[in-house]
Amino acid sequence: MDPTFEPIIKVEDYTFYYPDSQVPALAGINLTVRPGEFLGLTGPTGAGKTTLALALNGIIPHFQGGRLAGRVTIAGLDTAATPCARLAGVIGSVFQDPEAQLVAETVEDELAFGLENLAVPREEMRARISAALEMVGITDLRHRPLRQLSGGQKQKVAIAAAIALRPRILVLDEPTSELDPRGSLEIVNLLERLNRDYGMTILLIEQKISLLAPRVPRLVCLHQSRIVADAAPRQVLGQEKLVAELGLEVPPVTDLFRLLSRAGVYHGNLPLAVDQGRRELDRLLSHESP
Numbered sequence: 121m122d123p124t125f126e127p128i129i130k131v132e133d134y135t136f137y138y139p140d141s142q143v144p145a146l147a148g149i150n151l152t153v154r155p156g157e158f159l160g161l162t163g164p165t166g167a168g169k170t171t172l173a174l175a176l177n178g179i180i181p182h183f184q185g186g187r188l189a190g191r192v193t194i195a196g197l198d199t200a201a202t203p204c205a206r207l208a209g210v211i212g213s214v215f216q217d218p219e220a221q222l223v224a225e226t227v228e229d230e231l232a233f234g235l236e237n238l239a240v241p242r243e244e245m246r247a248r249i250s251a252a253l254e255m256v257g258i259t260d261l262r263h264r265p266l267r268q269l270s271g272g273q274k275q276k277v278a279i280a281a282a283i284a285l286r287p288r289i290l291v292l293d294e295p296t297s298e299l300d301p302r303g304s305l306e307i308v309n310l311l312e313r314l315n316r317d318y319g320m321t322i323l324l325i326e327q328k329i330s331l332l333a334p335r336v337p338r339l340v341c342l343h344q345s346r347i348v349a350d351a352a353p354r355q356v357l358g359q360e361k362l363v364a365e366l367g368l369e370v371p372p373v374t375d376l377f378r379l380l381s382r383a384g385v386y387h388g389n390l391p392l393a394v395d396q397g398r399r400e401l402d403r404l405l406s407h408e409s410p
């Protein structure tokens with residue numbers, strides 16, 4: 121990564137209390153993200169993941185009050201001093217609960233809504249809507265009323281609506297919680313493509329580490345309002361105490377190789393996906409055979 125790049129997300133000594141709460145939901149957060157990074161954010165329930173997403177897209181402090189200290193800067197804009205509408209042109213959000221996010225009658229109207237707010241011309245709007253629906257694989261839902269869709273389909277609509285705006289940063293809060301394994305994989309593959317082909321900076325909040333770990337170069341863990349790890353997934357998942365304390369769902373193949381490693385049988389990098397594990401196993405067995 122080019123160290124001369126200005127950070128696209130900068131969180132400095134950020135602490136936030138919800139109204140009437142004596143316990144901070146975020147405490148002393150420092151996080152720097154460079155343009156084009158693909159970042160995973162995980163941690164147990166109540167750790168503060170959603171709160172951090174709200175601090176990034178400006179909902180905190182513009183729509184969600186509370187006490188805060190520190191600063192969040194997005195593409196050079198101080199979020200506390202920049203209206204949400206302006207931030208929305210830079211940072212797209214997919215919320216944990218798609219119900220709370222979707223406002224229109226039909227899928228097409230939902231995608232058009234955000235584009236109208238950004239004053240995108242009609243012709244371009246139509247093209248962007250088609251492209252976003254196609255990317256997420258829901259072209260067939262274009263004219264369907266939102267209220268008829270399943271939870272997973274609504275999640276896909278929310279993702280398509282965010283992508284249609286072509287933000288420089290995309291923050292997704294557990295976007296696969298209502299999707300089946302195949303649908304979840306499709307979404308994560310799509311995010312990988314958006315990151316690789318368009319250089320979109322992506323922050324993916326996800327509890328399913330098996331989905332996250334093989335893909336993101338950097339994994340941040342929140343626990344009790346603080347960042348307790350910020351490193352490559354292999355390094356994070358190699359920390360047994362941390363994994364146990366946070367109850368992180370380590371991919372079974374990683375766990376298996378951790379056992380082999382502890383038994384002194386394996387000395388390489390911990391595999392994060394089954395295909396990596398298979399390669400390591402082949403290597404291990406070929407060394408052992410005479």
Ligand SMILES: Nc1ncnc2c1ncn2[C@@H]1O[C@H](COP(=O)(O)OP(=O)(O)OP(=O)(O)O)[C@@H](O)[C@H]1O
Nearest residue numbers: 138139141145163164165166167168169170171172
């Ligand atoms: N609107 C609110 N008012 C008061 N407290 C809140 C509010 N929203 C969240 N909290 C509290 O802030 C803390 C962090 O919550 P947050 O929703 O950010 O966690 P999370 O990591 O996203 O959890 P989950 O994995 O369950 O989505 C929790 O203790 C929660 O109870």
Ligand SMILES: [Mg+2]
Nearest residue numbers: 169170171216
């Ligand atoms: Mg949450």
